[in-house]
Amino acid sequence: MRVKSGHIIARAIAVAVLVLAVSAPLVTLDEALADGPGSGDAALAVESLVRATVAGDTVLEVRASISPALATVGDRLVLTLTVVRGFDGALAFPRVTGEIEPFEVLDVIIHETDERGGDVRERRQYVLTAFETGDLSVPSLAFHYVSPEGDTAVVHTDALVVTIESVVPPEERDLGPTPRDIKPPLELKRRIWPAIVIAVLVALVLAGLLYLRRWLRSRRREGPESEVAREVRREAAHVAALSRLGELDRSGLVEQGELPRFYLILTDVLRRYILDRFSVDAVDMTTKELGSAMHGADLDLGDEAWTLDLLSYADLSKFARHMPTGERAHDDLVAVRAFVERTRFRGLSESKGEE
Amino acid sequence: MYADIKAIGERIERESEFLSTLVGEINKVIVGQSYMVERLLIGLLADGHVLIEGVPGLAKTLAVRTLSRAIDTSFQRIQFTPDLLPADLIGTLVYSADSGEFTTKKGPIFSNLILADEINRAPAKVQSALLEAMQERQVTIGSETFPLDDPFLVLATQNPIEQEGTYPLPEAQVDRFMLKLRVGYPSRDEELEIMERMSTGKEPVASPVVSPETIIKARELVREIYVDDKIKQYILDIVFATREPSVHGMDLDDLIAYGASPRASIHLIAAARAHAFLQRRAYVTPEDIKAVAMDVLRHRVIITYEAEAEELTSEDIVQRILDNIEVP
Structure with missing residues (x-):
């Protein structure tokens, strides 16, 4: 009975662990973006704001930010590009797809255009990651604008620098030399002669057995009669x-x-x-x-x-x-x-x- | 009773005189090969077809042609080739534009003696047509059936070498041949005589010395030759030993895949009678059985792979059986 009750308790614990594991909150992309610049970690973000006047009186405001400003290798970084402009004209966002050295783009979210108070607000967010350490820079990005009159203008953001740190604790980073490559696999010399000798011996034994079997059969077929029996019959x-x-x-x-x-x-x-x-x-x-x-x-x-x-x-x-x-x-x-x-x-x- | 046998013996003495003349005429052309000539005569007298196997140049074709000339029968030689068709052999219906009707054109099989040269070179359908005619002794062309002439004897040859591009006869079809002969090389003296005879520029030709009627009459006499029950039991012992060697005290079960068919018993007794006739005897002795047993059985005993691995042939097996079955 003790064993049975032990089983039941173990099962109950296992079920509880499973329920906790299933109900544990998973961090989704949207939640990660919600924690981006402007949230609690905003102090760690790097931001750039450029304002330009295009075609007379149209004001174009381009904001670029990356968060967090300090991360470790493989961490997700969110690059947010926000443009505020007048109703008229057309704007082309820079192409931030694939890779922007030394970052990799993992995901892109294009938010709906927000039109309020005579302005148009457009926002795009890019989830980046980096596998190099040190101060890495998101290069200057170019926004192309065409006014209703056909005038064009290009607005560049400033480069944004973030620091990527190694996952190794700081106190261990400078200890000892860099680990060397492990030795390549040792090449074993194949010793083929013993195998050949064994194979030949096995073949000889098999051949001998077959010959013996055949000889015995042929002897039996011939119906050998012992010399003694023949002599007795003869006499x-x-x-x-x-x-x-x-x-x-x-x-x-x-x-x-x-x-x-x-x-x-x-x-x-x-x-x-x-x-x-x-x-x-x-x-x-x-x-x-x-x-x-x-x-x-x-x-x-x-x-x-x-x-x-x-x-x-x-x-x-x-x-x-x-x-x-x-x-x-x-x-x-x-x-x-x-x-x-x-x-x-x-x-x-x-x-x-x-x- | 013995008087009856004696009377048959006297008739055989009288009516077998043609044999000396026939053999003499054949020997004018063929040097040596007495074994083959004797077996051909056995086939002729016992009304059984003969398959002759031997390497090229051993006078197989010449022997058969000479035999047919000496008997004064109609003779056809059919060279079996891969493109031969059954109609080339048995005949076909030909449309006549004048009469607007189909007429039957008989093939070369409508002859007394057929030499099927290199029978294993023709495809199965032709072999099948020939072997069916051999068995049924009649041929159907269109909707009409024609009986074949009597005597009707097929002497087929095949070459044991050059097996590429050949169609080996299936066991069921080989079984229809009464005898399968293995022809060997002539002796040194015989070959010398062959050289001398063939280098004169005039090839000897046999003359007709025997009529087909004589052969048919001789066949009737052969069927009257007495076979004692002890001889029949001896035949059964031999044939059954090919099927159940262990029952006869021989350890050959592993070597024989299939034993001889009942046709073997039928042909063995018929061939033994013919052999006795050739000895001018009115009764069959174990010697007659032993003399023809190898030729009757060698193509009817199918050996196993194990026998082949031991480099044994069906002849070795048959010989062991003949050596171990007690003679009455």
Whole structure:
């Protein structure tokens, strides 16, 4: 609860500050002008009054004043030009726009012409500022008058001098030397070599990783088989082949007349045995391809020829609906078994062969 | 049953005699390129269009022209250029001032053998017109539809180099070619013979030795060649391995963007039959499949960017599949 009440008090204070800030009087331009010459600070104003008689009896009175006479840099100064003249004739105010060195004109107000007692009173006010210090002078301003008869006259005001002071307190103005310019930003030498070395190292690491990934993938695609696994398969090739041949013999496919199926299994046993024992990929090869591939294997020419003959004959049964005789099928089974027995130690080390 | 196959084999023996004569006649003009000539004959016998790709000067055009002369068929060579229009190919309606009617002027596509030379140099609309005619075997001019002659065979060539200013055939259109051949350079001895043969001043010309009717008859016989179920399964294994390699134990999924379409299976069995016919065999063996598989599949297997990054081609992928699918 204390926290809550604290919040409420803080909020109330904030709202009060805000209301005060909003209701604080803002000094408008008109108010600034109202405080100009003739007001309370009139004693600080500098004024010039020029009277001239033009075209016989017309009296022209030009008053110029600037207030305040003492100001600091950036303060607003109000230059008031007032002309009192007769009804007739025309008057041209001097051009006080943009800059009148060393002052800048911030704003201009042209008051309505006041006609009283046979005179015409015209007034213009200029809000000025200056950013230089010292005694600055508003130059002499020229008013051009043309009488109804066409006579012309020019009336010049006197120069008005105001003093502009620095914002630095007077007691500090002469202390120490003038502040020097700050040093320009220090130019740092770019050390590019470490960045290059790091970039090269990162690139090398990335390239290495990519190469490793690619190598692993390609290795996986090739389906590497460990040397040990291959050797085990190789040594056990005849065992697996003889086992499957025994199963085929006992299956009774020949007696049932399912000779295409018999030859399909028989050639599969033979192809897998050649693959495992002689590392010739007979399973994925056609008979013709196998004929070429067996040339490099550790096989006798007679065995090569016999194998191709058997596979070609089996192709007839497998793909051309040729129906071999039961005797032929039995003979081929015996021949395959004999081939496996004959080559069971082929290509293995001597010691294993002797075992 | 085997007797039926044997009977077909005997018929093949008799009716394939023209092959020796035809090949002999072609060899009078073409030195080497036995692979290309054999594949052209497969296309002819299996009724499938052939796309031949090879660098200039490998006798692609000469081989096709010689084949057409030896068969005694009507032959048209169409040089595909960027300004060719479909009407230049299939024909158009011409207004006759005398009769005040439109008459049909048939284009060069109305021929037995079409040589579409540098097919990738013509814009898509012309390629499309040709490939549509290849598929439908008929052409519509105005409101009238005309069947194309039989045999109708399109042999198209394209150059693998100078790809600037060409319009590569989209995959869907390449798929309509039964075979895509890659023709290589002749051997040293073959090139020597080419030099000697071509420097005599008299270019050899093939004579007509086979009639189109013989070819049509042979085609009927080719369709009778026996394909066992095990062979059909083997074809499906190969084609499906291009779509789902992992199912077949191959880690190629990352390398294949799109596998072969069912057209591949259709063309593979047809081309294998024709290959068996060329071997004078009445049944298809896995050897026939393997012999034609590369030409049937190389343009139907679309590889991924990853495969390209590994500098693999569709041929490498197809070869891996053929090497890893168990032969029945």
